[in-house]
Amino acid sequence: MKGMKGARVGNADDDKHAGLSIGEVADATGLSVHALRFFEREELFLRPIPRTGGGRRVYAAADVEWLALCNRLRASGMPIAELKRFAGLVRSGPGNEAERLALLQEHERAVRARIEELDASLEIIHGKVLAYEKHVREGTAAGVWAPTASR
Amino acid sequence: MKGMKGARVGNADDDKHAGLSIGEVADATGLSVHALRFFEREELFLRPIPRTGGGRRVYAAADVEWLALCNRLRASGMPIAELKRFAGLVRSGPGNEAERLALLQEHERAVRARIEELDASLEIIHGKVLAYEKHVREGTAAGVWAPTASR
DNA sequence: GCTTGATCTAGATCGCAGTCTAGGTTCTAG
DNA sequence: CTAGAACCTAGACTGCGATCTAGATCAAGC
Structure with missing residues (x-):
């Protein structure tokens, strides 16, 4: 059970998947862990990604969904700067x-x-x-x- | 008659347009003069561009046609390296x-x-x-x- | 002859979007 | 307890495709 990344074994949320590690998100989105950290620095997420006590990122399913949309926008040629603007708009809520x-x-x-x-x-x-x-x-x-x- | 670039006045080939200056080619192709010099360094032309006595590039209509094709290939996402390979193939003649x-x-x-x-x-x-x-x-x-x- | 604009070469710099490195820390299986 | 995988931060580096700079030369009109 070495290469199992962030899955907390016998944690009862093996299925519920309450939080995802950066590696799991990388696998799920096709983005590299480097890219994920880069995206965060660039403020492309809709929220500050929370951390464990040890300082590790804990992603939610919603973050992965957002990244999937980001991937589509990027794949269709949207520059990071514009994606950032979009994220900012969503982040600042309704209105x-x-x-x-x-x-x-x-x-x-x-x-x-x-x-x-x-x-x-x-x-x-x-x-x-x-x-x-x-x-x-x-x-x-x-x-x-x-x-x-x-x- | 200041901004008339390379047009040799009263040279009788006002119409024949025997040779084009880099500026004229830039206008004709939409590429910058910088890009044209860059293309030449990268060996993207089908021949060495000849020079006047004074060292200036003299392009032919065929060069402009080739650049038009290059533009299409570039616009459709062909990397410079591949374009260079193609140019090399054409340059080395039939076979x-x-x-x-x-x-x-x-x-x-x-x-x-x-x-x-x-x-x-x-x-x-x-x-x-x-x-x-x-x-x-x-x-x-x-x-x-x-x-x-x-x- | 002089000014002005176009051109020349060689090389430095840029923007983009990551990608990688160094030097640690944290976790988990055994 | 320990090995080793996964993770952390800050910052350097990469590749592509130009684009720009410096300093000089050339050419044309007045």
Whole structure:
């Protein structure tokens, strides 16, 4: 029972999972323990993460859920600074929902724009792929290949 | 006629545009002159860019076309290192088309995967936006908002 | 000829988002 | 009691992709 991380054995909350260690949260979210500490320094959590008597972080399921959303926002290109702003809004409680909405809408807009840009690039790239496929298949220099000329 | 950069006045190739200055290429491609020099150091061009007697770079239309493709590849997330590899393949002339094709196919695959990831994130984010819109409209706490709890 | 703007090289610096290190401390199984 | 895994803090370092600086040169219009 060495590599069992923070699971307090025979603690009766083996199932209830009252608190999670940083390692468990890392496993659950895919973030590294380094990243989790970094996120905390950057104030990306919705609350100060509480500690055990020994000084270790004790996360709740809600923190993991929040991190899952953070992961989505990050994966869709939201910079840390903006995520931080969002976290700050949520942290300061009700009353700023319109602001949060605006932030999310703006991000949604950005993501859609990014997807469109990728679609446009994809079209070009796919065109190149087709040209090269044809070239490789038939030997016809339909794309452009001369080292000096271009492409 | 001060800000006319590299256009050689009355040189008869006002229209033919035999050679472009770095500034003109910057304007044409959206890359900064710094970036263009950086690209050259990184060997991303298909040829050594020739110089005037005075040591200034003289680009050809083909270079601009190549940069346009580079921009597309970069915009779709291709790292400089991979672009460099591609440039190297093209530079070394015919005979490696299959390798170029493989590189482009792999990139196409990566771009499609990235788009799918963004689509997935977008769905989540849009869901949040809808929840917040409803909340702001109706005051119903349908999303999750408590500062301590989560979200 | 002189001023002004564009360009040159080499190298330093930047922002982002972590990642890693050093030097400890805490826990838990055996 | 002890080994070893997991954890702690503060701060240094990394990789990428530029971007900027310094100090000089070149080119064009007046």
